[in-house]
Amino acid sequence: MLTSSQQQLLRVISQSGPSSRTVLAASMGLSKAAMSGIARDLISRGVLRETETIYGQGRPSILLDLHPEGAFFGGISLLEDPAPLVLSDFNGNIVARQTMPLSRDPDIIAEMIADTLPKLLAECKDASRKLSGLGIALSGFVDEKQASCVKSTLLGWQDVPLAGIIRQKTGIATFIENDAKAVAVSEKLFGNARDVQNFSVVSFDDGIGCAHFIGGKLYRGNHGGAGEIAHCTIEPNGSPCRCGKRGCLDTIASLKAIKETAKAEGLSCQSLDELETEASLGNAAAIRVLHRAGSALGLAIAHLIQFNDPGLILITHVEGRFDGLFGTVMQQAVEANVLPRYAGQTPIRTQRVDGDVWARGAASIAAHNFLIGPNPY
Amino acid sequence: MLTSSQQQLLRVISQSGPSSRTVLAASMGLSKAAMSGIARDLISRGVLRETETIYGQGRPSILLDLHPEGAFFGGISLLEDPAPLVLSDFNGNIVARQTMPLSRDPDIIAEMIADTLPKLLAECKDASRKLSGLGIALSGFVDEKQASCVKSTLLGWQDVPLAGIIRQKTGIATFIENDAKAVAVSEKLFGNARDVQNFSVVSFDDGIGCAHFIGGKLYRGNHGGAGEIAHCTIEPNGSPCRCGKRGCLDTIASLKAIKETAKAEGLSCQSLDELETEASLGNAAAIRVLHRAGSALGLAIAHLIQFNDPGLILITHVEGRFDGLFGTVMQQAVEANVLPRYAGQTPIRTQRVDGDVWARGAASIAAHNFLIGPNPY
DNA sequence: AACAATAAGTTCAGAAAATGAACAAAGCAA
DNA sequence: TTGCTTTGTTCATTTTCTGAACTTATTGTT
Numbered sequence: 001m002l003t004s005s006q007q008q009l010l011r012v013i014s015q016s017g018p019s020s021r022t023v024l025a026a027s028m029g030l031s032k033a034a035m036s037g038i039a040r041d042l043i044s045r046g047v048l049r050e051t052e053t054i055y056g057q058g059r060p061s062i063l064l065d066l067h068p069e070g071a072f073f074g075g076i077s078l079l080e081d082p083a084p085l086v087l088s089d090f091n092g093n094i095v096a097r098q099t100m101p102l103s104r105d106p107d108i109i110a111e112m113i114a115d116t117l118p119k120l121l122a123e124c125k126d127a128s129r130k131l132s133g134l135g136i137a138l139s140g141f142v143d144e145k146q147a148s149c150v151k152s153t154l155l156g157w158q159d160v161p162l163a164g165i166i167r168q169k170t171g172i173a174t175f176i177e178n179d180a181k182a183v184a185v186s187e188k189l190f191g192n193a194r195d196v197q198n199f200s201v202v203s204f205d206d207g208i209g210c211a212h213f214i215g216g217k218l219y220r221g222n223h224g225g226a227g228e229i230a231h232c233t234i235e236p237n238g239s240p241c242r243c244g245k246r247g248c249l250d251t252i253a254s255l256k257a258i259k260e261t262a263k264a265e266g267l268s269c270q271s272l273d274e275l276e277t278e279a280s281l282g283n284a285a286a287i288r289v290l291h292r293a294g295s296a297l298g299l300a301i302a303h304l305i306q307f308n309d310p311g312l313i314l315i316t317h318v319e320g321r322f323d324g325l326f327g328t329v330m331q332q333a334v335e336a337n338v339l340p341r342y343a344g345q346t347p348i349r350t351q352r353v354d355g356d357v358w359a360r361g362a363a364s365i366a367a368h369n370f371l372i373g374p375n376p377y
Numbered sequence: 378m379l380t381s382s383q384q385q386l387l388r389v390i391s392q393s394g395p396s397s398r399t400v401l402a403a404s405m406g407l408s409k410a411a412m413s414g415i416a417r418d419l420i421s422r423g424v425l426r427e428t429e430t431i432y433g434q435g436r437p438s439i440l441l442d443l444h445p446e447g448a449f450f451g452g453i454s455l456l457e458d459p460a461p462l463v464l465s466d467f468n469g470n471i472v473a474r475q476t477m478p479l480s481r482d483p484d485i486i487a488e489m490i491a492d493t494l495p496k497l498l499a500e501c502k503d504a505s506r507k508l509s510g511l512g513i514a515l516s517g518f519v520d521e522k523q524a525s526c527v528k529s530t531l532l533g534w535q536d537v538p539l540a541g542i543i544r545q546k547t548g549i550a551t552f553i554e555n556d557a558k559a560v561a562v563s564e565k566l567f568g569n570a571r572d573v574q575n576f577s578v579v580s581f582d583d584g585i586g587c588a589h590f591i592g593g594k595l596y597r598g599n600h601g602g603a604g605e606i607a608h609c610t611i612e613p614n615g616s617p618c619r620c621g622k623r624g625c626l627d628t629i630a631s632l633k634a635i636k637e638t639a640k641a642e643g644l645s646c647q648s649l650d651e652l653e654t655e656a657s658l659g660n661a662a663a664i665r666v667l668h669r670a671g672s673a674l675g676l677a678i679a680h681l682i683q684f685n686d687p688g689l690i691l692i693t694h695v696e697g698r699f700d701g702l703f704g705t706v707m708q709q710a711v712e713a714n715v716l717p718r719y720a721g722q723t724p725i726r727t728q729r730v731d732g733d734v735w736a737r738g739a740a741s742i743a744a745h746n747f748l749i750g751p752n753p754y
Numbered sequence: 755a756a757c758a759a760t761a762a763g764t765t766c767a768g769a770a771a772a773t774g775a776a777c778a779a780a781g782c783a784a
Numbered sequence: 785t786t787g788c789t790t791t792g793t794t795c796a797t798t799t800t801c802t803g804a805a806c807t808t809a810t811t812g813t814t
Contacts, residue, residue, distance in 0.1 A: 004406065005800080022762060029381060034801050036764055058761025059809045151718070198599050212685075214591050221686025222575050225719060232683045233676060233714045244717040299610060306609045307684055308589075309598025337610045340621040341528070342602060382771080399791060411772050413793055435790025436780045 005030070005038050007373060010047065013066060014371040015216040017195050018051055020061035039064055046070050047090075066090045071132040071370060074120065074172070075363025076113060077356075078102065078138040078155065079179055084356055085113070087120050087127055088363035092190025094356060096123035104155055106162050110169040117170060133366030134166060134174040137182040137358045139207075141224045146175040146365065150224065175365050180209025180227060181218060182361030183353075185368045187314055188213050190360075192349065199312035200227070200304055204297075204320065206256040208249060212308065217372060229304065230254070234296045253297040255320060261289050272320035279325045290326045298333020305338045305346050315350040316357065322350040382407070382415050384750060387424065390443060391748045392593040394572050395428055397438035416441055423447050424467075443467045448509040448747060451497065451549070452740025453490060454733075455479065455515040455532065456556055461733055462490070464497050464504055465740035469567025471733060473500035481532055483539050487546040494547060510743030511543060511551040514559040514735045516584075518601045523552040523742065527601065552742050557586025557604060558595060559738030560730075562745045564691055565590050567737075569726065576689035577604070577681055581697065583633040585626060585674075589685065594749060606681065607631065611673045630674040632697060638666050653701035667703045675710020682715045682723050692727040693734065699727035 002010075005028075012028055013019065019027070025035035042048040047070040052063045068091040075086050081102035086094045098120045100112045113134070121128040140152025147163040149155070166174040177185070184201035187193045193201075197216045203209040210227035212219045219226050230250040231243050238247025251257050255272060262269050265285040269275040278286035301313060315322065322330075327350065335343045379387075382405075389405055390396065396404070402412035419425040424447035429440045445468040452463050458479035463471045475497045477489045490511070498505040517529025524540035526532070543551040554562070561578040564570045570578075574593045580586040587604035589596045596603050607627040608620050615624025628634050632649060639646050642662040646652040655663035678690060692699065699707075704727065712720045 003800085020762075031802050032763065033765080033803080037800090040764095055810070056761080057811060058759080059763070059807095061762060198596075210684075214596055215594065217592065219575075219591055219685075222688035223686055223719065223722060225686035225716070226684070228683050228686070228716060231716045232680050236676070236714075245713065299613070303609050303680055304684060306605050307587075307603070307681060308596075309600055309602035309605070311599035336622065337613075339602070339605060339608045342600065345600060380771085397791075408773050409792065410774075410794080414771085417793095432781070433790080434782065435788080436792070438791060 003038075005034070006042055009035075009038055009042065010066070010371050011373070013048070013064065014189060015197070018063040018065035020054065020063055022061060024064065043067075068093065069126060070130070071367070072124070072127040072130050073132060073363040073366040073370070074117065074134040075359045075361065075366065076100075076134070076136050077179075077358035077362055078109070078136060079358050080355070083112075084359040085116050085120055086356060086359040086363055087124060088190075088360060088367070090367070092186060092360065092364065092367075094360060095127065096120050097356070098123075104157075106157075106160050106165050109162070110166045113166055114169045117172075131172060132370045134170065134172050135182065135362035135365035135367075135369075136162060136166070136174065136176040137179045137362035137365070138162075138176060139179050142176050142178050142181075142220075143224060144220065146177055146369070149176060173366070173369070175369050177362070177365045178209070178211070178224070179203070179358055179361065181211040181220065182365050183209075183316055183357055184211035184213055184314075184361075185218055186357070186361040186364035187316075188216075188218075189364050189367055189371070191314075192351065193312055193314060196311045198308070198310050199314060200308065200310045201314045201316060202229070202297075202301065202304075204255065204315055204317040206254060208254045208297075210304070212310070214308075218368065229300050232300055232303065234299060249296055249300045253293040253300070258289060258293045258326075261292070262286070265289055272326065276321060276324035276326065287325065290324070291329050294326045294329030295333045298330040299337050301330070301348070302334045302337030305334070305342065309342075310346060313346060313348045315348065316353045317350065318353055318355060318357070380415075382411070383419055386412075386415055386419065387443070387748050388750070390425070390441065391566060392574070395440040395442035397431065397440055399438060401441065420444075445470065446503060447507070448744070449501070449504040449507050450509060450740040450743040450747070451494065451511040452736045452738065452743065453477075453511070453513050454556075454735035454739055455486070455513060456735050457732070461736040462493050462497055463733060463736040463740060464501060465567075465737060465744070467744070469563060469737065469741065469744075471737060472504065473497050474733070475500075481534075483534075483537050483542050486539070487543045490543055491546045494549075508549060509747045511547065511549050512559065512739035512742035512744075512746075513539065513543070513551065513553040514556045514739035514742070515539075515553060516556050519553050519555050519558075519597075520601060521597065523554055523746070526553060550743070550746070552746050554739070554742045555586070555588070555601070556580070556735055556738070558588040558597065559742050560586075560693055560734055561588035561590055561738075562595055563734070563738040563741035564693075565593075565595075566741045566744055566748070569728065570689055570691060573688045575685075575687050576691060577685065577687045578691045578693060579606070579678065579681075581632065581674075581692055581694040583631060585631045587681070589687070591685075595745065606677050609677055609680065611676060626673055626677045630670040630677070635666060635670045635703075638669070639663070642666055649697035649703065653698060653703065656702045664702065667701070668706050671703045671706030672710045675707040676714050678707070678725070679711045679714030682711070682719065686719075687723060690723060690725045692725065693730045694727065695730055695732060695734070 021035045025032050049067040050062045051065045054061045068089045070090045082099035083102045085098045087096035100116045139154040141150040148161040149157045163174045180203045193199050200212045208230040210229040231248040234249050235247035241248040241251045398412045426444040427439045428442045431438045445466045447467045459476035460479045462475045464473035477493045516531040518527040525538045526534045540551045557580045577589045585607040587606045608625045611626050612624035618625040618628045
């Protein structure tokens, strides 16, 4: 379909953002002449397009970028019921949305997707012709090929080859991925981290997830377990965690843990926001809870910075606020626990995201496979 | 000099070890026909050679590997005085060795190297013709291009463009690197991690260093600071560290810290080995010191596993033993602090290394640049 | 306003590299 | 022996890339 140079060009653009032909040629080690032809071809296929014109000395350069309607990807989140199914264009815009009932049976899931997909595609002309992949986000561990779910406590799965089952039912290339990793990919391809080669996304929710991009590529780890900061020990001999050990970050700083701790402290707060309000009114118990959680999360992030020296930490959250005590304490804990020389050198951005993050993330997994493809040398 | 396919072939072989032409062709996405020519050419140039013959069904396959004498690299360690200068072949064997007095003045260092290099090359015929790069290992932070030392407390440097100075004096491509990262590279290219794509090396010495290989490439981090586990906070509000914060791993588990703690505990031990002996005789203070250090190192390594899920952790040490209480406690601490599901899944190897590790590591940095080169897409 | 100067992007003939298909080579299995 | 299987080679053909000259679009300068 696409030549390897064309693939490579898409890869480079998706990794370094819109660039001129000359820049792209240089960064791919090709001549301007070769780039001219490759770009012309991809533009005529509708995959690339010219966007901005940059004026400098000499003839202005024209930036090439992915064409929003060059390819479409389906994304399904298995984290909610009903499960959302979205259709994303090449820019990460959601152009169609459906839902389907969640099931734990992979065959039923596949059938549901096969049933719902036509409805989704009907919402957007062109999309069915250019549908280039499906992505599924789920809570759990996924194998290296992004084909099989090794283990999901939430879904009660062990070694379920979900991608293959769906591919068979729908005939479309399908990839599955862990929820946090899917969000990281969507931030890289479509979001706030397009031009950052090395960064980590921390997803703050009822649980805490994390994923790393290293060298412009999702780093999954040797067993798909890279980024499992939730079960990093923060309080040795702390309270027991459902994972079997003690004092995990997850038992202290996750939204669920914060709510539970608040309840145990006799507070009646139902949400992080309420807790923040209480704390701002001087409620000592609320302050204590938020302080403990913020310090814990900050310490874990500091470790992350010390260990991996990322160019950016992106904290995504659906609920909650990061501009209150919790966020402030977290920031302070980060600063206090990284090498003073590096303190403040790693930008930490918090970003509120809507409920479709997971589905959009799932779609981006398909896009990532389309663009970056299997590990090239 | 070499075509990009030839470069790529060297890269693939150095990353996945000796392989047959057919396997190499497949993993590079080329036809057998193309591989045939590329391999022939590299063999005739003396860069590759045929090694083992593997018998199976059908015609046996012949493995291709780097020719030990295909290229030579110089390596200099600025961590000792006198500084060792070694000449390494393509297999990491040290074929010649010299020393030179250490200086803090980059110009004098460059001059010393230029003076000593001819003596080194004289020890091995062919080498001067095939010398393909110089590598320098030092304690401190190095910039992305491996050209400039951003900061070295030991040498008292800040933004010293050492590589350029040496290149100018010697006319040979020169790269500098942090000590731990250099060791990691030599383990990947020449040592025990040749076939592992993702691993971390922890160098245990007077200080604690660490470096990551991710996706078959050295990961340096956004400011060259990836792997700085020495200043990860292990005991919040612990004793002050020279870095400015408190409770760093370095203040608890480095060889230096262990010796100092032992002294503060009133023990007269001069080395880790003596301390182990004392502990085995039941000396409570010795046991306490080793236990604390082992737990700390184990916890840090557990974090490393949780965060990055490497395929291997390699602990290198010049002095000391890892088969005593210290090592045992460390292992236990690792097991206790990783997700139970993953406990024991990450091999941890300890490896005693000789005093030339740094110089050999430095040489491997040059080899790494020759083989893997600047970041390709 | 005319005229360099500068750099981006294009064109095209020629060079380089990769492919496909047929084939030689080196074993195993029966 | 005779197939069978798989590796590796050969070579004409096709694909892809390059180099050099050229066109284009702009800024800066007289």
